[in-house]
């Protein structure tokens with residue numbers, strides 16, 4: 001089952017679903033929309049009329065990317081809806097055409113990461129400075145958290161349900177992309193192993209980024225928090 005958090009993604013939904021259907025047939029999709037002012041939920045409901053494998057969790061207001069993913073995971077585990085979940089963004093940054101590869105790897109690997117930083121991976125149309133910044137941020141996150149993953153902020157991630165049941169999702173508190181690091185950190189601490197495969201990340205073409213200063217600071221803070229936990233755990 002796919003988890004897709006949405007906030008003001010109306011212009012991306014139809015293309016996204018069409019590409020997913022072409023890649024993986026009727027794989028269930030679990031959207032979490034936060035009452036997007038642009039009517040994203042209405043667009044999802046329109047597609048639901050002809051596609052019974054689309055679920056929608058409609059939340060009352062903007063609660064953040066991290067909490068949207070977390071609520072979806074908790075609901076899927078609670079109702080035992082799937083043996084694996086794959087989170088991906090609505091902005092087509094993660095190629096749906098690679099979902100079959102992700103699903104194949106999930107048969108043998110508890111957590112699978114679509115990675116920009118393994119051989120064959122990368123990002124389309126990124127300037128040199130953007131590449132440098134992203135690579136540096138990843139190195140920082142990997143070193144401080146101690147998680148042996150090349151793409152710590154990867155948002156195209158598959159989890160076996162059993163791996164998610166091994167961590168306490170209520171303890172994962174990050175709102176922005178730090179959520180992605182926090183998940184990997186918690187899973188690593190439980191001894192979970194990771195597989196990475198290359199993806200080419202594309203910048204969004206439609207809609208607006210929800211990136212903010214608050215999300216950036218949270219992303220800088222989390223690896224420091226993780227390092228403190230590691231040090232405390234040793235002593």
Ligand SMILES: Nc1nc2c(ncn2[C@@H]2O[C@H](COP(=O)(O)OP(=O)(O)OP(=O)(O)O)[C@@H](O)[C@H]2O)c(=O)[nH]1
Pocket residue numbers: 004005006007008009032033034062063064065068088089090091093177203204208209210211
């Ligand atoms: N439900 C929900 N979804 C969100 C929220 N914030 C972001 N999203 C979704 O999470 C995914 C990632 O958000 P993006 O805006 O693409 O963030 P980003 O990838 O850091 O930024 P860009 O790709 O550069 O625009 C997208 O599908 C968003 O629609 C939120 O508060 N609630």
Ligand SMILES: [Mg+2]
Pocket residue numbers: 089091093204
């Ligand atoms: Mg994005």
